[in-house]
Amino acid sequence: MTRIPSLRAQRAALVEACLPAPSSRLPGLSTLDLSGFWQRFDDAAPAHLRAGMMAATVAFAALAPVSLRRATRLEQLAPEEWERLFHVASRLPLFDDLIMLTKVVACLAYFDDDDVQDAVREEVTS
């Protein structure tokens, strides 16, 4: 998958959509530089994790045109369209594990950034 640029872009869009900016003081996942994360993921993650992310990407890419009723690619979706897509997917049993996996990957990527860790800790006290 990692050699297919279009799938790679859709995978990144899916993961980034899991965590839009939590607050004005916390960045969204899409604003972080995830190149190092994806490099590590593609080079060293267990095969079943990489395969799971590919399955999630393909599944969401197939679901998006159906649920949004227009031909589209994941990296072209607006935030509100992601919300609709996640809402539809969350009601489909087959998507349970894929959403969970994507969420875990998104959280690992987000908190890999030390600045984000500090900011989230400070958010409680501010």
Add this chain to the structure above:
Amino acid sequence: MTHIDGSTLEGDQRLRCDVVIVGSGPAGSTVARELAASGVDVLVLEAGPLVTPDRYPRSALRSMSTQYRDWGASVVLGRAPMPYVQGRMVGGGSPINGAICWRLPRDVWAEWVDADPSLADALPFDELESITGELERRLGVSPTDAAIAGRKNELMAQGANALGLEHRPIRRNVVGCEGLGRCLEGCPAGRKRSVDRTLLEDAQADGARLMSQVEVQRVRVTRRGDRATGVEARAASGARVLVEARDAVVVAASAVQSPVLLLKSGLGQGPVGRHFSCHPGVSMAARYREPVRMWQGATQGHEVIGLRHEGLKFEVLGFGLAVLASRLPGVGAELSRGVAELGHWLDWGAAVRAESEGRVRCVAGRTLVTYTPNARDVRLFRRGLRVLGEMMLAAGAESLHPGVRGFDAEVRRVADLERLESDGPTSPAAFTSAITHMFGTCRMGQDPARSVVRPDFRHHAIEALYVADSSVFPSNIGVNPQLAIMAMATLCARSLLHRNGVAC
């Protein structure tokens, strides 16, 4: 102290020793310490890297990718695929566990002896107790200090009191804990007395050699196939490592990796890989109105033990932020709202002393673990979640998130928790669960048809081959096993010394 990093090895190596030990976790380090103290020439081979506290990463991702096998995401297959967690570094899981220390419970020992009376003489309980006491002193085991416990641990005490359940500060192998909440990534202050910084260092001080990043691929045996003579391994550099062991090979690679190594070596005698047992766990996430800052205080500092007789034990959990966040409800905007107030969320866990058994296989050179919790175990999942939820509500939680498919995503009332226990899902696949402790896949016993090693830890069919880790346990034990593993491994080492005429 001799340490060789396998990633730097140039050219194939041929080494000799008295005893080669496969694995440097609690079992392997303990055996190494006992043997080296008696003057035995010991070589310890560890598949993972040596990581010192100054290099413990802060991020869960970097920790999982360097210190855990398969990024902590190895999965058992079955009706409910669930992750199982294993360390893969010098010290095994010890540097990255919650530091929880339990003695082998007497009632569990009695069960073992009832099932196989030969174990009474081989595993004298009084001797196990004495060994454990000595280990506790070396490891600095003591109850979690209230001064650094943190709010998450105080709240569990409060919740347990409200329900009238017996509870206590967790006894841990930590000295001078600063409450950094980073046990699971390795204590950056070096306060945890993990085996790599205690027992293995003792062994090295007595002359034991350690090779890290060297993965053992096969136990070598004589042409007649009746005696172990050494191991074949591959270093991270690609170099081949051949070890000739004059006295014995000790396999201490975990309840998953040890049977796989035996199977890869063509040593499939007895029920090797069968009788896989474990402690699957479920967890409850809760939101509190007050900031509770799960990341502050002892990682796992309090436990509820009042329902251990039912097969349930409850612990405060202390994940890194990434793992806690992934346990929050929703995805997209809903998940982000949770992350913005992450300091108000807690996660506590219930570990189940499961009845069901699985199997470890080696298929085309790969490890395959199959396991499905049975109806009784799933009932304990539901009961465990109910009790966790009731404790959390009693301690001030405003909403609960059981993470159970087919049940309410959010719960706020005790009545709904009662409904979860009585009428909740019966499929194990409905639960968000994970496995931590594993046992039984090379279990010990008198009967070669029903066990892999003898009561003195020797393989039934192969001379000079010992197994020392939790795979020899006849059953799971319902409590955190690292200290019991070390006590048992001490007996294994003493058995080996006795067989080889060395006084211990």
